[in-house]
Amino acid sequence: MSRGKLVRWGVPMAAVAVIGAAIGAGPVIAAVSGDPVLPERSAQQLLAEAAAAVQKDGLPPMSGTVLETASLGLPALPQTASAGSPIALLSGSHEAKVWYGSRDQFRLAVPGPMNETNVIVNGDQTWVWDSQSNTATRVKIAPGAEKTHTAAPTGPSMTPQQAAEQLLSKVGEHSVVSVTSNTQVAGRPAYELVLAPKEAGSLVQDVRLALDGETYVPLRVQVYAKGSAEPAFEVGFTQVTFSAPAPENFAFTPPAGAKVEEKTLGFSKDEEKHDFAEGEVKTVGAGWTTVAVLPTPKTPAAPAQGRSEGQGQGQEAAAALDTVLRSATPVSGAWGSGKLIRTKLVSALFTDDGRLLVGAVTPEELTKAAGAK
Template sequence: MAPYESEKTTTAGEAAGAPGAGRRRAARYLVPVTVMGVAAATIGLVPALADSGDPDLPEITAAQLIEKIAQSDVERLSGTVKITTDLGLPNLGGLENGLASGALGQGEEGGSSADPSAKLTELASGTHTLRIAVDGPDRQKLSLLENAAEYSLIHNGEDVWGYDSASNEVYHGTVDTSGEDRGQRPPATPEDFAEEALKAVDDTTSVTVDGTAQVAGRDAYKLVVEPKRAGSTVGAISIAVDHETGLPLKFTLTPASGGAAVVDVGFTKVSFDRPDASTFAFAPPKGAKVTEEGAPERSGKPGKPERGPKSEEDLAKGLDGTRTIGEGWNTIVAYEDGTGAGLPTGDTGGDLDGFLGSLGDRVEGGFGTGTVFSTRLVNALITEDGKAYVGAVTKDALVKAADAGK
């Protein structure tokens, strides 16, 4: 292993102060905006690909490696990505998939199985293989490979096509090639997850260069991002960065509780050659059912669906009584609905009480009583008086926040 960090650890201020670290190239466009909704479903996912080598590369500091990522200008590539998600969600016998599909409109009368906002919720759990092709901001293709079928999402100019071969259904939408729609996409590659992780780097964060790796036949540096303070459920984030292009090739998030990665996404094959133009050509197959974006829904009211999830800040603006507690990796979002009526958490009996108890853990504190619903990354405390505390923090941290906010 090559020793290359003369400046092994940085803080947020140092990383932000690195020359050019604030510059982001416009080549951040892997999948069209219509699939941005998957971000909400896949937040905090993915396991890791095994390193197949330990290449000897020139020395580099953490600040320099962050700058290298920021200056990456890859506009064309094709390859295969393996993504694994293990959030540790409770087994609801398939109910969780039904709830997610229903929330996104799948399964409703007039809905389409080719609608990307519904189809790509599958990435929220399990292991999946994606084929990806990119040719600048106006041409991208993502294919989700299944056992006996394939789902493809194609962005070519102003057109966005979703095609589900299993049902022979097509979804067609458009994007504004001159506006905000252009170049947006959901997290589906190591670059997407790395970009979000690096936004969290501040003075509560340790950032180091920890050796080298070989990913998809490419030599890479390993950047490790870790919270400095106790209380976060995030253990460490490892990003393998291509030493030539600065493109993140692999992203792995491991929980503080240990065990398998919560999210692991990485290229198994990658090429930086321009994909053939025919890759992005699409015409609905004969006999396929075609659903146009903005077609009348079951209610009979036409409307253009929103282009994906809002940011936490936008969501907070739309919810009265929402505030944040703490900072950095230990940030907790607190919400009070104002009614004083929360989930039943006491000894009220009944099927609902028992069902909720089977999904969460009852807790008590100065705030009263409540139920903590846990995954391996994000936890939520719902109190009996209608308050909610959510964050990538431990159960104890949520209880302390509720006590402080009583």
């Protein structure tokens, strides 16, 4: 959805997805004990049935509580980050409330110790409410922005079975795929699709995706690091209900005395080119050992007076980066020199010639990529 651009503006929902897909470590979300009774399914059968369910009914109305946990084994990060910021999500446990009625009715609430951030989509109205700053922001989409993401070229329609076969053929190039049918998440029987890398250079042992046994909605994602008996990262429902949320969950009026702002989201072609003007991201390797190579992020300058939300998040990121770099290990080789950081699931190499290499790979894979032409 084009409203997904809202996430790029600062809503923490994307941070959960992007950070959660690659890094972290933390406690396991407790599943209800007992063996649920579900028919056995192969990976192909499971994916085909899930695709058929989505094609027929789409995502069903639902509401629930999601818990994300992360502990990277990094030095203590600055405590200035707000509860919903990407920096805060790099460590500890974080809870969010979710309500979904339809494509045009959605709400995400991220509570903090002394504040709460809400994203509310209701028809053509999109609001972001930040109780800490007492600010309600109405979000609009720039003219033409709805068309910035064009659909893929159309071709012969695929059946769910064909879609499952195509997905598994691609995944199978780099992964061993299996399914278990005795999992429970948030009290619901679920299938668990397990993807294990074939490449020895990956830090990932496996990724486990739990799908609800009735609706096939993803309920939990767990990432296990090699040599670990517990998930290194986990995000999933601790409570979920598949029924239509009450309409008042999507109603929002700025409270009396709140500061009301407007933001317009959407980028022109010139703005998109400017975003990538400082250097293009490239990748080295394939599958689970893919390494991203990009320009080293620059530290934002401090504003003369006050700070905007974007500046605040940029400064939080810069402070966290500075803390991490102080604990990095100096390394060198035929490729040059730099500083290396390794967590359970991610390695990062900051080279002295201005590159950042990052991936869920061993340091050896990073230095190999650093020397690639």
